[in-house]
């Protein structure tokens with residue numbers, strides 16, 4: 001990435017995922033990137049986004065390593081929830097499963113925003129991006145189904161937009177972005193991608209998303225973009 005200058009520091013949460021690993025790999029190979037913290041439920045420190053204590057401990061660990069982090073990428077998320085496939089119809093709604101989906105896909109990133117954004121620099125360009133999903137777009141929803149995944153990603157987009165508005169004052173050069181990675185060959189999509197018109201490799205999707213982030217202006221903070229840089233409707 002060029003827009004964050006040289007020696008920028010990056011943190012990836014969900015670094016064990018298909019996309020998370022690919023982001024870490026790209027960033028480690030970027031000569032401009034001075035440090036990459038790859039955090040996950042299995043890292044040291046571990047970070048489980050449904051536990052505020054674990055998010056707070058990871059934030060404290062990051063602060064000890066450096067007072068400022070320029071790029072934060074949240075690559076966490078669930079589609080199949082504890083063995084439950086996404087709902088095909090309303091009769092399949094299970095409140096406990098739905099709550100779990102919201103806890104990971106929406107409340108988890110909200111906790112990341114709460115605890116990690118104090119580590120963003122206030123006086124230079126910085127980025128907080130979270131992987132969302134096109135199916136979280138309300139305007140784009142013509143097929144129905146997948147109510148928990150759709151709704152939790154719609155909530156995620158609203159949370160990111162709200163954060164962008166609030167932080168515009170304290171972090172004038174911050175870009176907050178919701179990202180749609182495309183259909184990508186990962187664990188998450190494996191059971192559902194047979195009819196996708198195009199399936200991307202995680203390496204390709206992560207590379208394109210980093211290019212998109214690199215090109216975003218601060219005026220575009222709080223928007224929703226796909227891996228080709230197209231703005232998506234909320």
Ligand SMILES: NC(=O)c1ccc[n+]([C@@H]2O[C@H](COP(=O)([O-])OP(=O)(O)OC[C@H]3O[C@@H](n4cnc5c(N)ncnc54)[C@H](OP(=O)(O)O)[C@@H]3O)[C@@H](O)[C@H]2O)c1
Nearest residue numbers: 014016017018019048049076077131133183184186188189
């Ligand atoms: N793949 C696609 O086609 C596609 C399409 C649209 C959007 N997305 C979005 O892209 C994001 C990444 O998905 P992926 O395709 O890379 O899936 P993945 O390979 O299944 O990775 C998901 C990541 O989320 C982590 N995670 C799950 N629950 C967590 C929790 N409670 N706390 C911390 N981490 C947790 C997983 O950690 P563990 O390894 O510990 O389970 C893993 O690192 C998701 O938000 C997904 O909605 C993906």
